[in-house]
Amino acid sequence: MKFGGVCIETDNASRLAEFYKVVLQEEPFVEGSHYGFGKVAIYNPGGVTVAKEKNIWLTFGVVDLDAEYGRLLREIPDIEVISTPEKKPWGTYSFWFADPDGNKISVFQEREDNKITAG
Known part of the structure; x- marks a missing residue:
């Protein structure tokens, strides 16, 4: 699949x-x-009721996390940041934000060895 x-x-x-x-x-x-x-x-x-609580995250990898974070802050001034860029306990350098419906998005810095460590 x-x-x-x-x-x-x-x-x-x-x-x-x-x-x-x-x-x-x-x-x-x-x-x-x-x-x-x-x-x-x-x-x-049509007829969609947007649920307040979400159980899924969208995850995107980027080469330069700090640059992407800065770009989003500039281009979407009212962006809802959940977590600023930081190294998470499991080793991923990432930040989290929400879209206007409350869906959560994680952006992580891709590692040089191309292994995905999303989260």
Whole structure:
């Protein structure tokens, strides 16, 4: 089995798509209320109730964590930072933030040996 991607259902797809457009630095493919960013999709099928508590995190690896953190703070001034850049107890250098719907996102610095130590 191969992972194909994730779809975030929301009651405000255009708002969430604008947020992820900045985060992912790419224009989405748009078809109606569906916004595609490669393996991340944003969709409003209608009648969605956005849950307050989330049980899933999106995780992205970057080469320069501090530069990415600074970019997001500049480009999304009201970003909800959960955890500033720090080395986590399990060894990952990362920061965490939330999107406008409260979905949590972890950004970690990729290691030189290309092993993923997400978290």
